[in-house]
Amino acid sequence: MRAIFLTGTAGAGKSLLCSVLLPWYSDKGATVASVNLDPGAQNLPYEPDIDIRDYLDLTTVMQNYQLGPNGALILAADLVATRMNDIQEALDTINPDYAIFDSPGQIELFAYRNSGPYIIENISAEGRTVIFLFDSTLVSTPTNFVSIALLAASIQLRLKAPQINILSRSDMLGPNLKKVVSWSSSAPKLEAALYEETKGSAFQLSSTLLRDLAKSGISYELIPVSSTTRDGLLDLSATITRQLSQGEEMEE
Numbered sequence: 740m741r742a743i744f745l746t747g748t749a750g751a752g753k754s755l756l757c758s759v760l761l762p763w764y765s766d767k768g769a770t771v772a773s774v775n776l777d778p779g780a781q782n783l784p785y786e787p788d789i790d791i792r793d794y795l796d797l798t799t800v801m802q803n804y805q806l807g808p809n810g811a812l813i814l815a816a817d818l819v820a821t822r823m824n825d826i827q828e829a830l831d832t833i834n835p836d837y838a839i840f841d842s843p844g845q846i847e848l849f850a851y852r853n854s855g856p857y858i859i860e861n862i863s864a865e866g867r868t869v870i871f872l873f874d875s876t877l878v879s880t881p882t883n884f885v886s887i888a889l890l891a892a893s894i895q896l897r898l899k900a901p902q903i904n905i906l907s908r909s910d911m912l913g914p915n916l917k918k919v920v921s922w923s924s925s926a927p928k929l930e931a932a933l934y935e936e937t938k939g940s941a942f943q944l945s946s947t948l949l950r951d952l953a954k955s956g957i958s959y960e961l962i963p964v965s966s967t968t969r970d971g972l973l974d975l976s977a978t979i980t981r982q983l984s985q986g987e988e989m990e991e
């Protein structure tokens with residue numbers, strides 16, 4: 740089994756992407772299972788094969804621990820790790836070629852607490868990859884782009900897994916799509932755009948961070964993907980395949 744984890748800021752398009760990746764893989768003859776890791780999810784656009792909500796009920800967590808909705812979400816996020824064996828057993832029963840994990844909207848609950856890294860590290864898989872969604876609506880200016888690139892680097896640091904960065908909901912960018920993609924593929928272009936947008940101390944900070952990101956070797960060249968038009972899915976699935984096979988070579 741190969742494990743694909745979808746992460747990104749709230750509303751970036753993780754669940755809809757999950758719903759289009761599932762038929763994408765099954766149409767190619769692969770078996771695929773979906774895993775919802777969001778205890779607070781409502782109205783998912785797919786029917787999860789494995790659903791953390793079957794093991795963890797937010798209302799019960801609120802009542803049992805006398806917590807409000809936010810406190811319950813935090814505790815439930817921590818309790819996800821205690822259900823690791825249930826998730827693994829369910830996956831073993833299905834025995835899919837691919838498992839696609841949809842993560843909670845509150846990325847800090849998944850990446851910065853212990854459950855997310857624990858599940859990614861301990862799920863039994865021949866290869867694993869994290870897909871981080873740069874939400875198109877959050878990267879419309881150069882400084883916003885650098886901020887989300889920093890978040891992507893931070894997620895990579897926390898989850899310690901090979902990561903593919905994509906520009907999600909790319910259809911929403913319209914004529915700005917080319918510009919944002921060019922920032923992601925050329926640090927000098929992004930730096931020039933930063934200079935245009937913001938001079939002075941904000942430029943100093945963002946350009947220094949950008950150069951350090953570039954030096955770190957982390958690639959933030961984005962694959963534009965739209966779950967509504969399906970644009971970019973071919974490119975994304977080819978990148979997933981390439982990265983998963985590289986991971987297998989490294990583990991040999």
Ligand SMILES: Nc1nc2c(ncn2[C@@H]2O[C@H](COP(=O)(O)OP(=O)(O)OP(=O)(O)O)[C@@H](O)[C@H]2O)c(=O)[nH]1
Pocket residue numbers: 747748749750751752753754755756777842843844845907908909910911964965966967968
């Ligand atoms: N136009 C467009 N809308 C999209 C796309 N992907 C998702 N959306 C819409 O964006 C909204 C959020 O999408 P979700 O898939 O629920 O995002 P999410 O990251 O799972 O959200 P949370 O789990 O709440 O953090 C929904 O209204 C989707 O229909 C896309 O590629 N293009």
Ligand SMILES: [Mg+2]
Pocket residue numbers: 753754755777780841842843844
């Ligand atoms: Mg979602």
